[in-house]
Amino acid sequence: MKIGRRSFLRQTTLTSTAIALAGPYAALGSEKKRIESSYEIMEKMRKYRKFDAHAHVGMNRSHPDDAARQIDENDRLGIEWASISYPVLSREVPFRPEEARENNDVIYKAMKRFPNRFIGFFTLNPHFPKESLEEIKRCVDLGFRGYKGYLQVKINDPLYYPIIEKLIDLKMICLMHAECEIGVGGHRMKYDIGEKAFATIPEDMIEAARRYPEAIFQWAHIGGGGDWEYMCKSFADIPNIYVDCSGSNNEEGIVDGAIRILGEDRIFFGTDNSFYQGVGKILASNTSEAQKRKLFFDNYNNMLRKGGYHVA
Amino acid sequence: MWLDINAYVGHWPFHQVRYNTCRTLLERMNQFGVDISVIANMNGIFYKNTQSANEELWQEIRSERRFRDRFIPFAIINPSYAGWRNDLKICVEKWGMKGVRVYPKYHDYEVTDPSLTELVQRARDYGIPVAFQLRMVDSRSRSWMDIAYVNGKASPQKEWTVKSIVPVVKAVPDAKFLILNVANGIFVDKGGDMELFRKAEIVFDTSGRQVSNLGNLLKTYGNGKFAFGTHSPFLDYLTGMLRIAALREAEADDNVRALVRSGNAKRILGIV
Numbered sequence: 001m002k003i004g005r006r007s008f009l010r011q012t013t014l015t016s017t018a019i020a021l022a023g024p025y026a027a028l029g030s031e032k033k034r035i036e037s038s039y040e041i042m043e044k045m046r047k048y049r050k051f052d053a054h055a056h057v058g059m060n061r062s063h064p065d066d067a068a069r070q071i072d073e074n075d076r077l078g079i080e081w082a083s084i085s086y087p088v089l090s091r092e093v094p095f096r097p098e099e100a101r102e103n104n105d106v107i108y109k110a111m112k113r114f115p116n117r118f119i120g121f122f123t124l125n126p127h128f129p130k131e132s133l134e135e136i137k138r139c140v141d142l143g144f145r146g147y148k149g150y151l152q153v154k155i156n157d158p159l160y161y162p163i164i165e166k167l168i169d170l171k172m173i174c175l176m177h178a179e180c181e182i183g184v185g186g187h188r189m190k191y192d193i194g195e196k197a198f199a200t201i202p203e204d205m206i207e208a209a210r211r212y213p214e215a216i217f218q219w220a221h222i223g224g225g226g227d228w229e230y231m232c233k234s235f236a237d238i239p240n241i242y243v244d245c246s247g248s249n250n251e252e253g254i255v256d257g258a259i260r261i262l263g264e265d266r267i268f269f270g271t272d273n274s275f276y277q278g279v280g281k282i283l284a285s286n287t288s289e290a291q292k293r294k295l296f297f298d299n300y301n302n303m304l305r306k307g308g309y310h311v312a
Numbered sequence: 313m314w315l316d317i318n319a320y321v322g323h324w325p326f327h328q329v330r331y332n333t334c335r336t337l338l339e340r341m342n343q344f345g346v347d348i349s350v351i352a353n354m355n356g357i358f359y360k361n362t363q364s365a366n367e368e369l370w371q372e373i374r375s376e377r378r379f380r381d382r383f384i385p386f387a388i389i390n391p392s393y394a395g396w397r398n399d400l401k402i403c404v405e406k407w408g409m410k411g412v413r414v415y416p417k418y419h420d421y422e423v424t425d426p427s428l429t430e431l432v433q434r435a436r437d438y439g440i441p442v443a444f445q446l447r448m449v450d451s452r453s454r455s456w457m458d459i460a461y462v463n464g465k466a467s468p469q470k471e472w473t474v475k476s477i478v479p480v481v482k483a484v485p486d487a488k489f490l491i492l493n494v495a496n497g498i499f500v501d502k503g504g505d506m507e508l509f510r511k512a513e514i515v516f517d518t519s520g521r522q523v524s525n526l527g528n529l530l531k532t533y534g535n536g537k538f539a540f541g542t543h544s545p546f547l548d549y550l551t552g553m554l555r556i557a558a559l560r561e562a563e564a565d566d567n568v569r570a571l572v573r574s575g576n577a578k579r580i581l582g583i584v
Contacts, residue, residue, distance in 0.1 A: 038345050039343065039344045041344075041553055041557045045558075076560070077558060180453075228453065248450075248495075249450040249452065249453060249521075250521075250547050250551050251449075251450065251546065251548070252329070252330065252331070252546060252547055252549065274521060274524070275524075276524065276554050276555050276558070277521065279551075279554060280548050280552075280553075280554045281548040281551065283548075283550045283554070284344075284548035284549040
């Protein structure tokens with residue numbers, strides 16, 4: 001009988017494998033040796049109240065109703081509250097002063113539609129100083145509870161000074177999109193791969209935080225691109241910079257490492273709409289139950305409490 | 313049961329990794345209720361002669377019975393390096409390895425390289441899968457010494473998407489493929505390529521960030537196309553599991569969940 005090369009190889013492989021790994025993978029076949037899961041991930045996940053310190057609504061243009069979709073995802077993962085914003089996305093001139101207001105209106109609608117699930121953070125374009133201060137007043141009157149900045153101006157630029165000073169008066173968090181120089185642009189931030197030179201890097205935020213030690217700065221997404229160890233080490237001795245661990249990069253050890261460097265009080269749970277990674281990286285960390293409660297909810301809510309913006 | 317189809321032991325030269333030995337990974341598996349892990353030795357990404365890494369893995373697994381019970385070894389083969397055919401033969405026939413991992417970017421050859429096609433054909437003939445890793449680490453946080461792929465709009469070397477694998481699937485459509493840590497672009501072009509992927513024996517793991525809506529992906533690609541993966545020790549151990557556990561009944565009934573937790577992996581590994 002003629003044996004084809006393929007069937008010969010298969011036969012040989014089976015025989016050899018059986019010899020090479022006699023008795024392998026007992027967990028597959030033997031009920032006695034099988035490891036029954038003692039870790040019920042959904043049960044663990046539901047144990048903690050969660051407050052997402054960094055989320056967005058209005059930016060998912062492929063979905064006609066991304067606010068409702070986000071509530072649905074939050075329900076799935078037990079995220080009770082989310083702080084939402086819609087930053088000015090234009091990255092270069094000509095900027096429009098209306099863009100911030102339009103985006104904030106999107107957030108306001110979502111806040112009103114889901115008043116027990118979303119709190120709103122307004123956005124601004126600091127290139128328009130007069131309009132920015134007017135927009136802060138409008139948004140505060142509408143019930144917004146903090147600020148989210150993006151890529152138009154670095155946080156240590158003088159254009160930001162009156163905004164930061166107003167946020168200090170209001171005891172509001174200044175959440176800033178930020179990138180790390182060993183990160184998005186490659187080593188020492190090469191700005192030629194789609195990023196503009198106005199992204200806030202750790203050294204920029206440190207300068208602003210030292211200038212305004214009474215301000216509350218939130219460094220966005222240590223899991224959002226960039227070297228999280230560089231970020232956290234940069235802020236180790238700057239007590240008014242907090243970090244959220246949102247972002248699509250759920251690198252192993254990111255939460256444990258951040259706690260080791262910054263302590264357990266300066267880290268907020270966040271997703272930046274990467275919901276599974278946001279929850280998964282804290283669940284998988286080697287933190288205690290009490291630390292998980294702080295990370296998932298208490299740290300952020302207590303920070304909001306300083307200005308009376310917390311939730312019950 | 314949970315069967316992780318995407319884990320490693322070994323060292324990563326650019327940042328510290330934990331749980332990267334059979335002993336410490338097994339502790340992780342026991343902590344989170346994972347029964348079996350498919351592992352490769354990531355040293356093979358950096359050794360020029362990958363067979364040294366495969367031998368290290370074989371030695372480590374055979375060093376304790378409990379490792380043989382819980383780990384399924386994959387070989388790392390570089391088909392542009394001398395002696396790879398013999399290496400493959402030893403890995404499969406002598407050391408009982410159940411699949412192959414390839415790293416065209418790290419090993420500096422193209423997906424269309426004829427030697428890769430030949431490797432995939434040989435794996436097919438053995439009845440074992442070939443695993444393509446779309447991403448080892450997030451390029452946004454890569455070391456300056458890592459390969460020069462950056463996920464920026466103007467980057468000359470972009471990270472892979474699933475489309476990057478299409479040529480080799482077309483070249484050997486009857487092979488078995490694992491596509492792991494799908495960080496970018498999980499969809500192939502509608503029409504011919506999608507039909508090709510639906511028909512081929514392809515399984516994606518759940519570790520990658522593109523697996524953000526597994527319920528919809530199961531509808532698009534089919535219930536047989538996804539399997540639990542952690543991408544340990546690079547990504548947190550639970551996100552890939554959470555994506556499966558959080559599926560709603562309308563998205564996946566008990567049978568489908570069982571397929572994704574372990575059934576699809578067992579099928580493609582040929583260990584049902």
